[in-house]
Amino acid sequence: MYMTQGLHRSVQQNPDAPSTVFGDRTRTFAETADRVARLAGALQRYEVARGDRVAILALNSDRYSELFLAIPWSDAVFVPVNVRWSSAEIIYSLNECGARVLFVDENFASFVPGLRAECPQLTTVIHCGEGQAPEDMLDYEDLIASAAPVPDARRGGDAPAGIYYTGGTTGTPKGVMLSHDNLAASAMGSAATGDFVDPGGRFLHAAPMFHLADGAAWCAQTVVGGTHVMVSSFSPAAVLEAISAEGVTSTLLVPTMIGMLVGHPGAHEYDTSSVRHIVYGASPMSESVLDKAMALFPNAGFTQAYGMTELSPVATLLLSEDHHHPVRRTSAGRAAPHAEVRIVDAFDEEVPRGTVGEVVSRGDHVMLGYWNRPEATEDAVRDGWMHTGDGGYMDDDGYVYIVDRIKDMIVTGGENVYSVEVEKALAQHPAVQSCAVIGLPDETYGERVHAVVVPTAPGAVSEAELREFCRERIAGYKTPRTVEFRDALPMSGAGKILKRELRRSTAPA
Structure with missing residues (x-):
């Protein structure tokens, strides 16, 4: 396939239908x-x-x-x-x-x-x-x-x-080189689920178009012949107004954006009934925010996409029906129609179900390679399998559960702690708006579990309360030994929390 193929098809079949909507244009x-x-x-x-x-x-x-x-x-x-x-x-x-x-x-x-x-x-x-x-x-x-x-x-x-x-x-x-077939495979595989975009529908580009997450949605919408609606950048008011005014049927957002939408004053005064699909990814979404989002968009199915730029970018999808399952809704879903996914050990051998290893993926969505970096390409793609660097496990039904970046795993007192598990526990507290967990040097334990928390309001919760809250839900060695409160977390353009920046700005004492 080629990037312009969907446009030619739309011109042939619906030349006078709207292709793009931006403001009054x-x-x-x-x-x-x-x-x-x-x-x-x-x-x-x-x-x-x-x-x-x-x-x-x-x-x-x-x-x-x-x-x-x-x-x-x-x-x-x-x-x-x-x-x-x-x-x-x-x-x-x-x-x-x-x-x-x-x-x-x-x-x-x-x-x-x-x-x-x-x-x-x-x-x-x-x-x-x-x-x-x-x-x-x-x-x-x-x-x-x-x-x-x-x-x-x-x-x-x-x-x-x-x-x-x-x-x-x-x-x-690193510059990730993606072919026409790479982008088409990911877009068509995602669209094939029926939980991504609708033929003739209207997709709202509120996430940044420079990022491949939104770029993949653009590809899928172009393939099925829908309309692209754009806002220049994300704001809760702009998104809600565009949905209401343009009858938006699908959009892609990161969890932080969804959290801002559900917390926007008067959000329920907008007409959101047209929305059928909301795709999210980049980081986990707390169950409380997900429940509020389902209430704000009553006719929408929610789909979580997991992957990376090197996978064009989708590897697994958690479809809308799985969001109503008490356990599966915490997973990253199963291999997308265009992808093969495995969990492997350090020798690239597949591990038993339920065992933590590295998530790898193979298919036509795997990148051509890194621009001018053949050694980095060979290290990342081995025998056709893209090594994500993410640690996770797969259950007996093929659902993948991400536990941490392999390099972000915290080893405290000889025990392995996966930050995602601690973050999920923290996120259940009603006074926690967002959080991140990192390992910091510790003379006694090697590393200590450190939580950085953005509260819903200043003073809404104390360090002692959060530690006790976690202790009731996870093992004692996983409970944060220290908690730091901040007004915001450092974020990348894709909506991912920059833990490297957190480590740099957090005192090791």
């Missing part, structure tokens, strides 16, 4: 196809050739969606840039992948002089935001208006479609 499939063909022509006019990398530094918009189509239409490779990165991190990624062209909106135009100075291969910068383009940049709409449409390259299969940089939670970001 709605464009049909026919309009989108014409604009994409012209934009691809403009890229080729500026000597973008097969395999060239074209970067995007922008918030969500209908133009972002057009770029996901126009760049492969021109036979180039898109590189979505993390909008939460510093200039230094952006410069690193642009130089490493050799991006020659950058699309930037008004929110990041001020970065451009510094990027030009530090990225000598960056020859063309195109302003894709609202308003007039700065003098040192080309204007997106002017390019479309002046360019002639060109034929679609239609080069799919194993050809690279995009390079997604990992969030850098474990060090220097």
Whole structure:
């Protein structure tokens, strides 16, 4: 398959149906196809050739969606840039992948002089935001208006479609090369469950479009011929207003976003009855937040997706019916239709059911490799199996339970403690809004279990209360020896808690 295939199908079958909705701007499939063909022509006019990398530094918009189509239409490779990165991190990624062209909106135009100075291969910068383009940049709409449409390259299969940089939670970001087939396999496998997107439905892009979680949803929605609705960035009010106004049927959110939605004053005053599917992932969601979300979206089924960028990104899915099961709802689900999943030991041998090992996955969704890092690729993908670095176990019915990042396992007094188990216990307390558990050096025990908690209100709960609460639910050696309260947890652009940052900012005493 190839990235633009769904657009061609929609133009053939529903040319006048809405393709994108962004604010007051709605464009049909026919309009989108014409604009994409012209934009691809403009890229080729500026000597973008097969395999060239074209970067995007922008918030969500209908133009972002057009770029996901126009760049492969021109036979180039898109590189979505993390909008939460510093200039230094952006410069690193642009130089490493050799991006020659950058699309930037008004929110990041001020970065451009510094990027030009530090990225000598960056020859063309195109302003894709609202308003007039700065003098040192080309204007997106002017390019479309002046360019002639060109034929679609239609080069799919194993050809690279995009390079997604990992969030850098474990060090220097790596460029994950994903092919057209990688992205199509993950999208179609997820869509095949019926719990992801609906043909002709309306998908709300509220999570950042630079991240592959939302990118995978974009692929699935494009394949089934639905409408893309965008808000520039997440806010509870913007999301609820878009759902109510546009009749949104599906969306993807991280648990922190869902928690903000259910806690938004007046949330139940919005009409959310159109929503049929809510996909979430990146981190576990507490059962209390899940119950509140089910009440806020009474007609929606909830699906948890587990995976990673290297898996395009879906490996397992916890479908809507499983969310009503008292045990399975705490799992990450079972292997998605396009994936094979195993739990293996240090010798890559499958372990017995119920035994903790490393989660590995195999299938057409496994990445092509890391950009310019063959050794890292060989270490991660062995005999076709992507090694996730996540520790987990599988039950007799194939449900996978994630217990921790293997490197994050805490060894205290000779006992193994998985932070997820402690976090689940803490999250059951009504005064805990969010939490993270890490291991800190300890002279007596080697490591001690340390909890960082964001309370629902200042002073809503004490350290002693939380320790006693946990002791009633988990073993004593798993109970946090120390508890720290904060206003917020450090988060990546994908909504993952940055435990590396927590360790750096937490005193070891």
